[in-house]
């Protein structure tokens with residue numbers, strides 16, 4: 001007889017416990033059994049044991065960011081990722097500053113909307129659903145508007161899965177003497193964002209994306225001098241990054257009730273992350289997941305929205321098939337019956353759906369995803385998954 005734990009060790013990417021479906025979604029995502037098991041006890045938030053857990057979480061995240069000389073610090077913030085984005089914007093953009101938001105999807109739009117709520121001056125370069133913002137256009141926008149102090153870029157725009165060229169954008173921003181803030185929510189931990197290689201002032205991510213923890217907090221990684229300068233800027237007591245940082249450094253505690261179980265699960269997720277070879281190892285598995293899944297889906301006739309160059313190893317958007325028998329909600333249910341939760345698309349021009357590559361899954365699982373997609377098409381009497389002409393025309397526009 002094998003206990004669930006020993007089975008998990010033999011088969012690290014075995015189906016999630018209790019017949020749950022795999023979540024092919026970009027967070028919440030499928031987590032390891034040991035991550036879930038780490039939540040089976042209670043911690044006192046003020047107790048030394050939990051304070052040590054918080055300290056360990058912060059230092060491990062700084063190590064993942066490559067902070068070797070102590071120029072940065074890590075500040076966890078309760079809530080979902082959006083709370084951390086809002087906290088970052090309110091704390092690092094001075095009240096009389098002005099932001100340039102590089103938007104190419106829902107998360108860029110949300111950042112602009114956040115600045116509106118905050119009453120912070122901002123302009124947006126809107127690239128539509130999925131065109132990447134490029135360094136030269138950022139440079140031109142900064143030349144044209146000397147009032148801009150900060151630029152915000154989304155690392156992987158999860159609404160299409162596009163991987164934005166953050167390194168190129170960082171170079172353009174600092175060449176013009178401005179500062180960069182990064183929403184690396186769905187990329188940090190799997191794609192390199194080393195502070196020694198890409199210059200920025202602050203970035204945010206959250207527990208339930210590429211580190212493969214469960215939802216409950218986000219975290220800001222920022223330069224200490226920027227953290228110091230952030231004092232008194234935030235509009236919000238709960239989202240004040242400086243206040244959280246100062247209190248945490250003084251007491252080792254979070255200012256308000258921390259998600260204790262989520263932190264415990266996250267430490268186990270960090271252990272698995274290190275065991276897999278850190279950012280490089282995790283990025284390799286996700287890339288392999290994507291390559292196996294995309295190749296199989298293309299064989300079925302599906303086509304990706306993006307050219308290979310912009311495909312992230314995080315999530316991939318496919319056009320809905322043109323076939324008259326194809327119905328997304330039916331497809332969704334058929335996939336779910338086979339154990340896979342996929343994700344509806346978020347594009348405005350053409351119908352699409354998304355398949356995530358992140359979470360506790362490997363290439364064997366991705367092959368089964370493709371097999372399930374093929375069977376689901378057959379059950380719907382769809383003999384080819386080829387997209388409509390309009391979708392191809394839209395993609396050609398992207399290439400132009």
Ligand SMILES: *Cc1c(COP(=O)(O)O)cnc(C)c1O
Nearest residue numbers: 080081082107156158183185186
């Ligand atoms: C997930 C995500 C967020 C945060 O979303 P929440 O639903 O608040 O966790 C922000 N930006 C990006 C790019 C994301 O992928």
